[in-house]
Amino acid sequence: MASTVVSAETGHDLAPPSAAAMIEAMRALGYSLRAAVADIVDNSISAGASRIWVTTHWNGEASWLSILDDGRGMTREELVNAMRPGSLSPLAPRARGDLGRFGMGLKTASFSQCRRLTVATRTADGFTSVRRWDLDHVAQTGEWQLLRQEAPGSTPLLAGMENVTHGTLVLWEVPDRLVGTIAPGEAAMKRARRQFYEQVERLEHHLATTFHRFLRGPGRQTITLNGNDIQAWDPLLGDWDLISQLPEERFHMDGQTIQVQGTVLPHPSLMGAEQQQEAAGPGGWNRQQGFHVYRDGRLLSAGGWLGLGLEQDDRYRLARVRIDIPSALDHRWNVDIRKSRVTIPPALRDDLRRIARMTRDHALSVYHQRAHNRAPAAPGAGEPMSLWRITPVGQRYSYRINRDHPLVQAARQGTPEQQRAVDALLDLTVRTLPVERIWMTAPDSVEAAPQQLTPEDIELALQIRDTLVTGGLDPGQALLRLCLMEPFCALSQTELEALLRRDDP
The missing domain is CATH 3.30.230 (Ribosomal Protein S5; domain 2)
Structure with a gap:
């Protein structure tokens, strides 16, 4: 008969995470530079800052970045708590305007970009405190040792604190994730430098969008990047009259x-x-x-x-x-x-x-x-005519050439063989129209409807008019047909006639 083994152990074990392993895991949360900086700016706004200065400095693998604000600052105890991972439960209620979330942003955002995080803070009574996480030190000691001073040689990088009577400065050094390891050679250094400044440019756009409501209106904040005030960009264009x-x-x-x-x-x-x-x-x-x-x-x-x-x-x-x-x-x-x-x-x-x-x-x-707001044609002339017929088919659109278009009709006036050649050309044009490629390669190039014709447009209009006249129409009838064609229907018949007369050879 099998015996049953029953453990006599009771109580619990303490199983704290490995400091080095936990920090490395925190570094892998997928922050971009712009998301990481925005997380620090959140803290500055929550601290009541009216001005926030973001400074980036390129120096190869010794580059650094700092975020300084003139918020209320922190006491020594508040600073230590802010540097503690998981300083506030995400389930805890937050005051309105507190942009924090998990009590992790300062640490996870910073660790995602650098191996040395230093925070200096000053309260209104003038008391300044400094604390530093050095990931190499944590890896060597295996302990959560929060250091009480900046790294040797880093004091000049905290000089911005002298410009505020109260506030906080966050300093990122040893930016291994931001800069990476740079291979030997001038070409590699130039490439790394270019990539660094490309990230800084994207950072500016991101801050301008993410905090646009804070950058405008009464009581607005000012965010400065490398000495230049960031201009807000509202994706909803709320201050436009035409929306x-x-x-x-x-x-x-x-x-x-x-x-x-x-x-x-x-x-x-x-x-x-x-x-x-x-x-x-x-x-x-x-x-x-x-x-x-x-x-x-x-x-x-x-x-x-x-x-x-x-x-x-x-x-x-x-x-x-x-x-x-x-x-x-x-x-x-x-x-x-x-x-x-x-x-x-x-x-x-x-x-x-x-x-x-x-x-x-x-x-x-x-x-x-x-599409229907075109200049009116002459009385009795009919509706403007497009070369393309576009009709909805489910969630897509069907594109066909309008065979009733005057220019198509003029092109088909020939021998049966010539008509078949024209029809084949039109069918092939429709069959091979690269609609998807047009959308993929130019999704953002929305062109305005022409308010006036370009010289190329006028030359095309002259060629079409001559073709219609050759096909049997008198000049007045050809002009009337031309006034119904896109893009020429954007102008009145009188305006178009004046343009063509001026450009007639």
Whole structure:
């Protein structure tokens, strides 16, 4: 008969994590430089800072980065707690305006970029404290030893503290993840330097977008990058008069309010070149299409339809939807540790899908409406005529050449063999039209409808007019037909006639 072994052990064991192993695991959370710096800026804003200075310094593998603010600063005890991993539970309630989440941001964001994190802080009474995590020291000792002073030789890098009566400076040194190991040789050094500054440029765009609400309006903050104030960029273009907004809707969850509003940008033809560039933003038109989720005013997620089954379609590039959530609903929206990804709660999916579709339909109507806003033709001349016939087929569009177009009709006036050749050419053009490639290679180049014809347009108009006259029309009839063709129908018959007369040989 088998015997049963029963353990007499009771109580518990302490199993603290290995310091070196835990820190290396924390480094692998997938922060980019821009997300990491934004996490530190969150802390500065939560500390009541009015000015934040971000400074990057290139010096190969000895490069460094610092974030200084004029917030309230921390006492010695508060600093030690802030440097402790997991200093505040994500389940703990947070004050309105506290942009933190897991009590991990300072450490995880910093460790993701560097091996030496130093924080100096000063309170209003003038007392300054310094603490430092040195990952090489932790690896050597195997202990969570938080050092009480900056590294030898790093004191000059903390000199910015002399410019504030109270505040905090975060210093990143030994930026192995930011710079990496640079191979010997001048070419490798130049390549690493270029990549460093490319990341800094992306950082500027990210801060301008993520904190745009904090950079404008009463009580605004100022964020400076390498001596230059960052200019806010609002992906929803809230201060534009030409945008079209759907009525705001409010939803309630756990006693909190969520605000949602669809926005449709104006047709690009109503914008100048600078306005088009501003509307497109750093990532381009289609990158901004979709939901923009804000948490206590801070942008978490910019663009995309958040898994609602709505494809990213070029036709809806003008559609953007604002969602405002409070930090108290972080757990409902699955806000991740980097504050860069959210998930729509199941209870809101149907409503948000409905609002998204309404916004997309409105955006599509803007293009359709603009397509019909052409200069009126002469009385009795008929509707403007396009060379292409575009018809919806399910979720896609079918493109066919309009065989009734006057120029097509003129081209087919020949022998049967010539007509067949023209028909074959037209069929081949339709068959090989690279619609998908056009969208892929130029998704952000929205061209405005011409307000005036270019010299090339006028030369083309002259050639078409002559072709129509050769086909049997008199000059007046040919001009009337020309006025119905795109892009010439953007002008009145009188305007077009004057242009052609001026450019006649």
